[in-house]
Amino acid sequence: MSGLVGAPPAQQTVGISEMLVRSGGEDVLVTYSLGSCVGVAAYDPVARAGGLIHCMLPLSKIDAAKAAAAPAMFVDTGVPALLNALFEYGAERKRLVVKVAGASSLLDEKGLFKIGERNYTVLRKLLWKNNILIAAEDVGGQVARTMYLHMATGRTVIRSQGQERDL
């Protein structure tokens, strides 16, 4: 009965080390518990193709077998996979609106656990090499975040510390 007027759009959850890509539709893609992980939402408003990925670690060389089985676990294999899937749905690089969230850290002035920082650095480098600008981001700090991508409009929302805001 999804055609009922006023029925809420379906929420599709993207787990840690997973990605989802959609073309059109009214779904809302959501990923929870972004700590040091990075979430990337990419949307082409003309093709209405969009995707959301939740990468846990920066570089796949740490475990090539896992990267082959689950490319979305790593920024360097996951984000290219996300972009390629979007291009297959007709998205174009110059129209892609890319938003980033996550990369938090502990209160870690000594840099003992640098996963968030490394995730973000590798992501920036990769997008730069692909000639893609980050349109908006909500990164760093000591909070966990939830990221939503509305497929109908490309609206991206961050929920953190009990508050929601558009990105």
Added chain:
Amino acid sequence: MSRRDEVLSRLRDVPAMPAAAMEAIRVLQDPRADAQAIMKALEHDPGLTANVLRLANSAYFGTPRKVSTVREAAVRLGTKRILRVVVACAAAPVVRRGIKGYDLPPGELWQHSASVAVGTDALAEVLKAALPASAFTAGLLHDVGKILLGTYLEVDAAAIIQLAVSEKIGFDEAERRVLGIDHAEAGAALLESWDLPEDVVQAARWHHRPDDAPGRLITLDLVHAADALSMAEGLGIGRDGLQYRPSKAVVLRLGLTTRVEELTLCRVLVALKELKDMFAAPGGR
């Protein structure tokens, strides 16, 4: 009565774990112990038995053929692993509940606790170190103090996190300033009142400030490091967020490097996926 005394006077309000489970935890500590007593105790606890079988049949423990009795599961998995299963099943109802004051929906603290428990295991494996028997249990129970504070005393973490952020101090230190006690000490008092092994109590007590612990304890170091990694992974993070300061001394003692941390996180994630049946629904009866 001070706020601290009020907290400590409420220990008895938190329901303890089933007797069979607490016995399993004690046996887990003793390498020479005989598991027969646990099996016997379990046979009289059908809810716990059902959960133990469900977990023993999960991908994480990877039994090739389904097991249908605890004895069969013990033969397949070995005494050590079956005891861990029992401990996990016993801890689940305690840590699965939501904690309103800390903004943890039901299941979130359980995910975090399980990821710290399997994290101690993964760390020891990656570091090729021997895993102390108490680490798994300590990982599962290190945060029980949040239940006491957030549910039974209705502490509102929002005010505490405000102080922590503005002063750039750890959330636990802000808890101490506001309440006179932090969730680590409250948890340790709770575990002690349940008569759990000293290493488990001490690891909970000092998990946010291992440098202040009276003695060195590998279990504590592993729980501290696995907790840091689990928070990084973002699992079961409440209002306190990642507002904690990791210990350099622990990182040096364990020999943690970026590579070790990342390899460990890979393993934890795989283990949690394999254990997902445990999180799916409140099991048992």
